[in-house]
Amino acid sequence: MTDYTLYGSQASLFTGKARGFLRWKGVAFTEKAVNDQIMKELILPTVGWPVIPILQMPDGELVQDTADIMANIEAAHPAPSLYPDGPVQRFASELLHTYADQWLVVPAMHYRWNYNEEWIYSEFGRSGAPDATPEEQYQLGKQRGQMFRGFVPMLGINDKTIPGIEASYEAFLAEFSEHLDVHPYLFGARPSLADFAFLGPLYAHLYRDPASGEIMKRLAPNVADWTERTIAGEGETGALAGDDTVPETLLPILRRAIAEHLPVLQTSLEQFATWLANAEPGAEVPRAFGQAAFTQSGRSGEIITASFSLFRLQAALDEYARMDAEARARADSLLDAIGGAALKTFTLPQRLERRNYKLHLAV
Template sequence: MKHKFYGGPLSLYSGKARAYLDWKGVDYEEILSTTEVYKTIIVPKVGRPVIPVMVTGDGETLQDTTLIIDHFEAKIGGPSVYPDTPKQRLVALLMEVFGDEWLVIPAMHYRWNYNEEWVYGEFGAVAAPDASQEEQLAIGRERGQTFKGFCPILGINEQTIPAIEASYEALLADLDRHFSQYDYLLGSRPSIGDFGLIGPLYAHLYRDPASGEIMKRLAPKVAEWVERMVDVQQPLSGEFLPDDEVPETLVPVLERMMTEQMPFLQKTADIFAAWARANPDMEIPRAVGMTDFTIEGVTGQRIAPPFSLWMLQRPLDYYRQLEESDKSAAEEFLSTIDGALAFRDFTMERPLAFENFKLILH
């Protein structure tokens, strides 16, 4: 049986997994996550309505793009999206966290504040592909409202929007400089970091028409990278740069992550530690409260999601288990990145695991 991939063209994380599956040369069938599919397949198998979901040829259900990717990395072998060398591997893992868990902010802002009506139509087209356009719009409006409703709790509001836009435009400029020299983050092969970034930078920030216009105008090289990522010409091709080189052009991108996202993640970890002490037997909720974040000097409040900590554990665990000489190479590299102390000295009292589609204390 062929692997079945349930997702949708407008979905951020579907874009991440699909780009990977295509690069890895996985033979799969993509099935639209219609209302019927949610009801008969996704919710019964995963326990909640979420995409993407992969049901492998062996009947195993995988949710979470990171687990889907790691499953095929282990099964297929061959060229990997995880570099072998310490600095590149660390940067790739960090960029995955940045794309997956932080760039959702500009992605959601531009989607809902620049493309709202168009997106309703898209939601409808996925939910009920056979319905009339009018019916699709009505269905899409209802379904899309839920997602639009996430904007305020993600920290998107009148005060923060100018800062979110300034930060996104600066990020585009940095990435445009990078992609004018390199095909992918770390050479001619995409890494797990590229797949983290492609989620927000494809579905919301390239494919949504008004967002795509902005990207193509401000950062044409980023738009070309998006096209390379989603329209794979040669699966399993390319190499990471030799000698564990991390291009200089990635430094400002890493610094943006370290100064915007990392302090927020530390606050989230502190709140989560207190929550876990107070609620030892409770199922871990999607958010453990609200906390501050600062972008371009503007401070807002957003939900503190424990899931982001599970993602951050990947680069943290990798960094902390490095053997001496690799560790010093990584440490020396981090010392050149403003704000990276927040990562190096990150404190997480309660490690997390993600099992059976749920976060649990480790």
């Protein structure tokens, strides 16, 4: 019997993020693969929609959303700290968190579904019904996988955009490799929030799916090595970069995040404001408002404007808002250096909050 139970799946992006974090924290937890019974009897009655991972707390409470899982564990087990101490590092961490969760999901889904489709159907079947025959597992996995397969066009992944998505991912791998030549983790010698955020897309889809893993190991062996260390929960001791500095080698990654994702976030903000004009106070917020144009490595397409991306970004904006003048000046220099000056005045017209496991207008 352990204190915490993580309900998830080996193939799930956000389960990998939570698993690496929990291991690194050193808390005792049991991981259980979610099957139909757990979904119907535990998750749906409380959470209300089919989503993983879920962390069950020692008192039985179910926590959904990896940011909330991390915050709850952090409150109970503060050392080693997940969040950097310095305000600018915290701000940059939340920007990278938004990029990892809400933008690197695009290459993750592209490589999974366009390079590993048959494999992932069998894999979904193996985890949902470990005792079934391979043929039954494949058929079950195919049924289960349809929803995720359906997300692929919504993420703007199509013949026109794929060369841009791949070029951008390969450039990202090169940039992350250069960073890892100098630092073992994103902000220094131990993992912190942004590492576990990156682990989401980089582990299950881009490392563990066989064809994707082959690409990562060939193009960026030290990113594969970082992925192995981070999912294992290693690196619990070292220090983060001193004086609240953001390592120089992170700037190309932040620049890429801003160049590709910020235009989509700006369109999302406009569409949120339009939706808000007719919304009831405290209303549940739709998962997507519409679509936005995006460009990756010269290829343009349209992607859904996810409300959750604004919610993740809100955490970065909160860090920025609470800075004193000295930290704000350093954050502004960082924003200028990465092409993100527009974030200085990026304001949500209404705060977002999660209630009953769903996104709502804050009350």
